Amino acid sequence: MAVCCPIRLCELLTVFQSILVCVCICRFYCILSIWLILQIEPQGQPVRTGGFSGHRPRTRLGTLGLDQQYLAGSFSLLFMFFAQVLHCEINKVISSELSFWSMGQLCLMLIFSVKHGDVRCRTPRGEHHKNVMGTRCKIHCKREIRCPKQNMPANGGYKCSGGSYFNSRCEFFCAPGFTLKGQRITTCQYTKMWSSGAPTCVDIEPPKIKCPTIKDKWAEPRKLTARVSWDTPEGMDTADGILTDVELKGRPPKSEFPEGLHKMSYTVFDRAGNKGTCRFTVRVRVRRCSPLFPPDNGYMKCDSDKDNYGASCEFKCTGGFDLTGSVARVCQYGLTWSGSDTICTPMNINVGVRSAAALLDQFYEKRRLLIISAPTAANHNYPAQCGLDLRHVTVIEIVGTYPAQIGRIRHRLLTPGLALQLLLRIPQRSFQMVLMDKEGMDKQRYPFPVTAAELFTTIDTFPQRKEEMVLQQEAGQSCSS
Numbered sequence: 001m002a003v004c005c006p007i008r009l010c011e012l013l014t015v016f017q018s019i020l021v022c023v024c025i026c027r028f029y030c031i032l033s034i035w036l037i038l039q040i041e042p043q044g045q046p047v048r049t050g051g052f053s054g055h056r057p058r059t060r061l062g063t064l065g066l067d068q069q070y071l072a073g074s075f076s077l078l079f080m081f082f083a084q085v086l087h088c089e090i091n092k093v094i095s096s097e098l099s100f101w102s103m104g105q106l107c108l109m110l111i112f113s114v115k116h117g118d119v120r121c122r123t124p125r126g127e128h129h130k131n132v133m134g135t136r137c138k139i140h141c142k143r144e145i146r147c148p149k150q151n152m153p154a155n156g157g158y159k160c161s162g163g164s165y166f167n168s169r170c171e172f173f174c175a176p177g178f179t180l181k182g183q184r185i186t187t188c189q190y191t192k193m194w195s196s197g198a199p200t201c202v203d204i205e206p207p208k209i210k211c212p213t214i215k216d217k218w219a220e221p222r223k224l225t226a227r228v229s230w231d232t233p234e235g236m237d238t239a240d241g242i243l244t245d246v247e248l249k250g251r252p253p254k255s256e257f258p259e260g261l262h263k264m265s266y267t268v269f270d271r272a273g274n275k276g277t278c279r280f281t282v283r284v285r286v287r288r289c290s291p292l293f294p295p296d297n298g299y300m301k302c303d304s305d306k307d308n309y310g311a312s313c314e315f316k317c318t319g320g321f322d323l324t325g326s327v328a329r330v331c332q333y334g335l336t337w338s339g340s341d342t343i344c345t346p347m348n349i350n351v352g353v354r355s356a357a358a359l360l361d362q363f364y365e366k367r368r369l370l371i372i373s374a375p376t377a378a379n380h381n382y383p384a385q386c387g388l389d390l391r392h393v394t395v396i397e398i399v400g401t402y403p404a405q406i407g408r409i410r411h412r413l414l415t416p417g418l419a420l421q422l423l424l425r426i427p428q429r430s431f432q433m434v435l436m437d438k439e440g441m442d443k444q445r446y447p448f449p450v451t452a453a454e455l456f457t458t459i460d461t462f463p464q465r466k467e468e469m470v471l472q473q474e475a476g477q478s479c480s481s
Helices: 007-016 356-361 385-390 416-423 452-459 463-475
Strands: 029-031 062-064 077-085 095-099 106-114 117-122 136-141 156-160 169-174 179-181 185-187 200-202 225-228 235-237 241-243 246-249 255-258 260-269 275-285 298-302 312-317 321-324 328-330 343-346 368-374 393-399 406-409 432-436 442-446
Touching: 169 179, 225 275, 255 275, 298 463, 312 321, 356 416, 385 393, 393 416, 406 416, 432 452
Parallel strands: 077 106, 368 393
Antiparallel strands: 062 077, 095 136, 117 136, 156 169, 169 185, 179 200, 225 255, 235 241, 246 260, 260 275, 298 312, 312 328, 321 343, 368 432, 393 406, 432 442
16 A cells, blocks of 8 residues: 655755655655756855755756656665756866765665766765765866857858867868868867867869850851851859859850851859869851862853852953853852853954954954054064963954955955955055954054054053953963063
């Protein structure tokens, strides 16, 4: 049968100042649930009661209790006390003594755990067990050693084993993308200083950027460039995330790129100044036909780049030559030229025509004419042939007077009647030189022989001649005469 707690037992426990719950004791066991608050007063007055003597140690919060502990024995009462002092006052050395005794056959077992301190107990006769009657325990608070509080590193943190107290180990770490600079672990020393300074978290990892991959671009017909577009890449940094402020070296996207290989690069910087770079190329190709060349004794004029896809070339022959084949050719998509090969063949002058008009028509838009009429061969003055050919001039000579005049074009003789018809417009008994252009117009008449230089200077002033000079210069045609 259970026996209720005697009142004098509760009176006995008031030695601890604040009893929240009393006890109920049976014959062979007891159930305890005791909570109390201890206040250590190192300089207070000694307390003398029936169950405690000495100074009361001061703590911020102390608990003493047994919560639903079941103990059995062959005696009337058994108490098990557990005391925990959470914190001693800073920089105070406190020594207090507690003595416990029992009432009747009451046995006491005292266990103290003191943070930043210790508990030493002794029995009356030196018994090994500390739960005998008359056991005395001393509580001693050690002098506290504390280092300055660690500063939290930017972009990182730390964990300590014992706060800022002596022998506490603090381990530092950094956020992703940052590297620890300095000692990773530091310890609070007896000198109240940390074993190493606080490290820092630095960003030394460069950002990453991926350049676009661009296939070769082909130029459009009649063009030597291609429009190339791509999306501007973004940088990625472990510490800073997405970086959109990138620098491009080269032409920007949606630009016209000329034929060839173009080396490009993108550069990005993070907030720490680390640089990331990637490179890529843009290649523009132009479809081209096999090159064409001007025909012998002729000219070629091409647009665009002469042999690229869509380019066209026109051909002309020099004066005194007829063009056979294609007048114009175009470079096609299949890299072949349209039409047929162009050839310039010598002019076939028909001296057997019956009229002067039929003879002159053969030279229309092809050659200039220089008609020289002289009563006698002694008056004949023949200009240099190289300069005449360069200027597309054909010389018709008529020597003598009717009815004995002789007409010729180089070594080919004209019929007497044809020569007479030509002379109808030219005086027979005096020297005369008539210069006609390619349209058959009478441009200049000389009643006396002139030098080749004077004659060539006059011809070079003709409008068509200026264009011919440009073509001849491009073709490399010249005459030192």
